[in-house]
Amino acid sequence: MQYIPFVITAAYLVVAVVIGVSAGRGHNMRTVEGWGVGSRSMGPVVVYLLVAAGGVSAYTFMGSPGWAHDKGVPALYVVVYLAFMALVAWYIGPKVWNFGRRFGHATQSTTITDRYESPLLGGLTSLVVSVGGLAYAVLQTIGSAYILNVMSFGLVPTWAGVLITLAVISIYLFRSGLRAIGFTNAFQGALMFVVAWMVGLWAMNWFTGGFDATPIFERLQQEAPEFLTLPGALGDMNYAFWTTSILISFFSIWQSHWVSWMGAKSARSLKQATTYLPLYYLVLIPMIIVGFIGVFEYTDIAASDQVAIQMAVDNMPVIIAGLLGAGTLAASMSSSEPNIHATALTYSKDILQPVFKLSDERTGRLTRWLIFPIMGLIIAPISIMEPASLVYILLIGYGFTGQAFPIMVGIFFWPRATKTGALIGLAAGSIVTILFSFVFAHPLGIHAGIWGFAVNIPCFIVFSLLTKPASQETLARYFTTSRKTKTTDAGPAADAGPAPTA
Amino acid sequence: MDMSFRAPTTAKGWISIGIIVLVLLSGIWPVIALFDANTLAFGLPLLMVWSIAVLFITTAAMVVINRITGDMGDVDPLDAAADAGEEA
Numbered sequence: 001m002q003y004i005p006f007v008i009t010a011a012y013l014v015v016a017v018v019i020g021v022s023a024g025r026g027h028n029m030r031t032v033e034g035w036g037v038g039s040r041s042m043g044p045v046v047v048y049l050l051v052a053a054g055g056v057s058a059y060t061f062m063g064s065p066g067w068a069h070d071k072g073v074p075a076l077y078v079v080v081y082l083a084f085m086a087l088v089a090w091y092i093g094p095k096v097w098n099f100g101r102r103f104g105h106a107t108q109s110t111t112i113t114d115r116y117e118s119p120l121l122g123g124l125t126s127l128v129v130s131v132g133g134l135a136y137a138v139l140q141t142i143g144s145a146y147i148l149n150v151m152s153f154g155l156v157p158t159w160a161g162v163l164i165t166l167a168v169i170s171i172y173l174f175r176s177g178l179r180a181i182g183f184t185n186a187f188q189g190a191l192m193f194v195v196a197w198m199v200g201l202w203a204m205n206w207f208t209g210g211f212d213a214t215p216i217f218e219r220l221q222q223e224a225p226e227f228l229t230l231p232g233a234l235g236d237m238n239y240a241f242w243t244t245s246i247l248i249s250f251f252s253i254w255q256s257h258w259v260s261w262m263g264a265k266s267a268r269s270l271k272q273a274t275t276y277l278p279l280y281y282l283v284l285i286p287m288i289i290v291g292f293i294g295v296f297e298y299t300d301i302a303a304s305d306q307v308a309i310q311m312a313v314d315n316m317p318v319i320i321a322g323l324l325g326a327g328t329l330a331a332s333m334s335s336s337e338p339n340i341h342a343t344a345l346t347y348s349k350d351i352l353q354p355v356f357k358l359s360d361e362r363t364g365r366l367t368r369w370l371i372f373p374i375m376g377l378i379i380a381p382i383s384i385m386e387p388a389s390l391v392y393i394l395l396i397g398y399g400f401t402g403q404a405f406p407i408m409v410g411i412f413f414w415p416r417a418t419k420t421g422a423l424i425g426l427a428a429g430s431i432v433t434i435l436f437s438f439v440f441a442h443p444l445g446i447h448a449g450i451w452g453f454a455v456n457i458p459c460f461i462v463f464s465l466l467t468k469p470a471s472q473e474t475l476a477r478y479f480t481t482s483r484k485t486k487t488t489d490a491g492p493a494a495d496a497g498p499a500p501t502a
Numbered sequence: 503m504d505m506s507f508r509a510p511t512t513a514k515g516w517i518s519i520g521i522i523v524l525v526l527l528s529g530i531w532p533v534i535a536l537f538d539a540n541t542l543a544f545g546l547p548l549l550m551v552w553s554i555a556v557l558f559i560t561t562a563a564m565v566v567i568n569r570i571t572g573d574m575g576d577v578d579p580l581d582a583a584a585d586a587g588e589e590a
Contacts, residue, residue: 073538076553080529083560087522090564094575214545225540228547239538243530250526271575275564278557285554416505475503 005313006151008322009329012191013168016333019187020172020180027179031364035177036106036345037262040097042182047264048273050182051089052280053189054260055082057136057335058143060196061328064284066304068291072220072227074237075288079281081249086277088250089257093274094267095412096258101267103477107342108258108404109350115411115478117470118419119354125404126350128430129255132397133339134378140336141165141383144329150309151325162383165329166375169337174368178263181337188330193283195327200286202320203311207293216292227295240445248449251405252398255346256338340379344370399433400426402449406460414464415475421464429456518567525563529556 027041028034042050057063059078067075096111105111108129113122145161156164172180201211208215220227231238264270287308294307301307309328312321348367352358358366406425410417433452442448469475510516527533537552544551568574 073547073549076550079553080556083557084526084529087525087560087564091522097575212545214542217542217545217547221540221542228540229549230534230538239531239535242534246530267575271568271573275568276561278560281557282554285550288550413508415503415508469505472503475505479503479508 002153002318004318005322005325006148006153006155008319009147009151009325012326012329013164016184016187016330017168017171020184021175023172023179023183024176027176029175029177029368032106032345032349032360032367033104033364035364035368036341036349037100037259038178038182040101040262041265042179042263042269043265044269044273046182046186047260047270048277048280049186049189050260050263051086051257051273052277053185053192053330053334054181054256054338055085055281055335056189056192056283056331058140058147058328058332060192060284060287060331061308061324062143062305064287065291065294065308066306068227068288069294069298069301069304069307071232071234071237072224072229072292072295074230074232074234074242075291077237077242077245079284079288081246082281082284083278084246084250085257086274086281088253089261089277090271090274092253092408092412093261093264093270096261097264097267097270099411099478100262106259106262107346107349108253108255109346111411112407112422113350113354115470115474116407116417116419116422117474118423119350121407121419121423123351123354124423125407125426126255126346128400128426129397129404130343130346132401133255133343134374135397137336137339137343138379138382140332140339141379142386144332144336145383147309147325147328147332150306150313151322158386159384162380165333165336166380169333169340170371170375173337173341173371177368178259178341181260181334181341182263184337185334188334189280191323191330192327192334193280195323196283196286198320199308199312199316199324199327200289202316203286203290203293206315207297213289216289216296220292220295224295227292238445241442241447244447244450248398248402248447251449251453252402253405253408254339254342254401256342259342259345260338336379340371340374344368344374347374399437399449399452400430403429403433403452403456405453406457410460410464411478415479416464416469417460418464418467418469420467421460421462424463425456425460428459429453432456514571518571521563521567525556525560528559529553 027039033039064075064078099105099111103114105114107126109122109126112125113119141162144165145158148156148161148164149158172184204211204213217228224233226233230242261270264273290308290311294301294311298307298310301310309324312324344367348363348370352366353363403426407422410422429452432455433448436443436448436451443451510519537548539548541548
């Protein structure tokens with residue numbers, strides 16, 4: 001009986017493999033176009049769940065209840081920043097898709113290389129943003145292994161959980177590429193949403209005897225009001241940090257997100273999907289309420305990230321506990337696999353192909369094989385070691401990703417931006433971000449990434465103005481539209497480039 | 503080639519930008535301070551209710567801008583540029 005939750009969790013893995021493997025049928029996975037961007041074939045529903053589930057990680061089921069348990073309402077900043085990240089996907093995504101279709105781009109770094117006429121800048125960006133992507137994938141893999149360990153009552157040790165998770169991902173990722181991610185994320189996304197609300201409502205009913213959260217928060221008002229307002233119970237989320245943490249997340253455009261956008265079958269289906277993306281993030285609310293219940297029920301829990309899982313294992317019916325295990329595993333995998341996929345894609349397209357002058361055909365064949373060294377030599381050993389510095393690596397990754405934002409501005413809005421300005425801005429901003437993350441942590445309560453911008457953006461502008469822009473031919477491809485065309489009234493997509501023709 | 507920063511050139515474009523800025527402001531200081539109180543609404547902390555509202559406000563903003571501009575992403579500005587070049 002006690003292993004029923006584990007059986008449900010393991011059954012999820014089998015279903016994911018079946019869905020992922022069958023997703024690639026009828027598509028040539030030996031090309032970058034096929035494996036890398038799913039032949040740009042996914043409709044709005046799959047794209048919706050692909051992007052939504054990609055944004056929801058183990059944080060939803062472990063981190064957000066943990067934050068609510070430790071800090072209270074500061075956990076809500078993630079709800080806001082996910083909404084704003086959806087806004088970026090909606091605004092930038094269709095433009096990215098159009099560039100991809102027209103120029104054959106699959107990755108962010110390929111677009112950067114092309115727009116700035118600099119394989120160096122593209123390759124560096126690829127390398128630098130992959131640090132964050134890989135650290136993220138490692139953290140999610142550790143989360144997956146933890147779930148398998150808890151649900152099996154220790155039967156599956158952490159190292160085995162890491163290997164099982166990566167083996168499962170590798171089967172369908174190798175076979176079906178982005179389409180596997182799309183279709184498994186569709187399944188995972190639906191599962192997560194249902195499970196989160198089921199668990200949240202069950203916990204509320206268990207704690208209050210009904211489906212009204214008022215008794216939980218009235219009790220908090222009486223006994224621990226600091227949980228209900230900023231800066232929270234630990235006093236570490238003031239207005240400045242709330243605001244700047246949201247803004248730096250808003251400005252961070254991840255490689256995996258970019259690649260996911262490319263998988264849409266049209267810019268229209270991407271626009272349709274991303275328009276309603278924020279509503280998916282209601283998934284966080286019930287899990288945050290579970291964390292608040294944990295304030296009373298698991299006062300002294302050693303690892304607050306485990307509060308929801310512990311509550312499930314201790315109290316919930318085995319079916320719900322099993323579904324929570326499956327949902328948490330789904331959350332971990334749905335956000336790790338896009339990063340593994342995007343890293344393989346960008347390493348092959350943006351680093352190996354230019355360095356070794358590989359043909360498109362050979363690059364296409366090589367790309368999907370790269371997931372094995374990435375998983376076997378980087379993700380698996382680091383996940384098994386669980387280094388204490390991993391969170392720092394992730395923070396550096398976030399910092400770097402955010403600092404690439406001015407480069408994006410140069411792609412979509414500012415033709416005068418140059419590779420020199422972009423390189424110097426990126427380097428200066430990244431150094432400041434690292435310094436203000438670890439040496440002088442977040443001065444004045446402002447996120448280090450915003451301090452990075454304070455240096456990055458002036459450098460980007462000044463050095464761009466002092467150096468030679470990209471060729472007219474390249475800039476014309478990115479920026480030339482006519483004021484006379486109907487698209488000048490077409491809002492944001494057209495507003496990117498309503499300049500006179502060259 | 504005009505090398506200036508590409509800002510909106512139509513009223514609809516500027517309205518869209520204005521809506522996006524308002525949405526962004528809704529989730530950060532100083533607006534967030536208005537909802538940072540030890541008060542319950544619908545049985546939930548006020549900040550939680552507002553965070554949920556931000557999800558709906560953001561969605562509504564995108565729906566409204568899609569309608570205002572008629573842009574559903576299916577007009578490739580680069581294709582439009584090519585067409586304009588042919589017309590010229």
